[in-house]
Amino acid sequence: MKKIGILGGTFNPIHLAHLYIAYEAKSQLNLDKIIFIPAGSPPHKKNQNIVEASLRYKMVYEAIKNYEDFEISDYEIEKKGFSYTFETLRNFKDKDNELYFITGADCLVNIEKWKNPEEIFKLSKFIVFNRPGYNKDELETQKIKIEDKFNTKITFLDIIDLEISSSMIRERISExxxxxxxxxxxxxNFIKENNIYNYKNIK
Known part of the structure; x- marks a missing residue:
């Protein structure tokens, strides 16, 4: 039985905190590999300015190509319509693997608003890393609430809080x-070469 970590996201762009989280998840949970899945059309970000999927895919590829047991999938990019987590997990789940869905504290807080959360918990082990701005005691309370409601078990990753975000990076480039x-x-280098986010403005 292979233990596979699933790390989805817009990755607009992928940054060092993403790599750190993936590495710690693989190490702490003894996973066989991590699959990075750039979002195609995320329903919760449909009104945001997101770089085209092919560029985000290539940025993830460049970021992980030198890491052993890190892989990338274009499943959500190639899929038509919105990308829902339960559908992605269905695609990767089979009798020979165990899925570990790795996500941030914001998702734990909002999971009841997601589509078919009960299926997400049935298909995978739910792994949560903290994000800056989230109170750990409040997250623990939310964890217990969700575990009771969906008869599941949630695991917190023990990681350092790195205050890096894709939105902050885009904002700095714009400035x-x-x-x-x-x-x-x-x-x-990929961002520079392709002038993504109008990088040519950087002095």
Whole structure:
């Protein structure tokens, strides 16, 4: 039985905190591999300005290509319509694997608003990492509430809180500020070469 971590996201762009979270999840949970799944059309971000999927896919590919047991899937990009987590998990679940869905504290807080959350818990083990701005005591209360409601077990990852976000990186680029502190050199070079987020404004 293979233990597979599923790490989805818009990855607009993928940054060092994403890589750190994936590495810690693989290490702490003894996973066989992590699959990064860039979102195609995320329903909760349909009104936001998101770089086209092919560029986000390539940025993820560049970020993870030198990491053993990190893989990328274009499942949600190639899928038509909105990308729902329960459908993605259905696609990757089979009798020979055990899925670990890795997500942030914001998702734990809002999981009851997601489509078919009960199926998400049946298809995978729910792994949560903290995000800056979330109170850990309140998250523990929410964890217990969700576990009781859906008869499931939620695991918190023990990680350092890194205050890096894709939105912050995009904002810094728009302001002409350097972002090489937050991105792998492969992703930074790809952004430069393709002038993503109007990177040419950086001095």
């Amino acid at each position: 002409g500020k350097r972002v090489d502190f937050f991105l792998s050199k492969e992703v930074l």
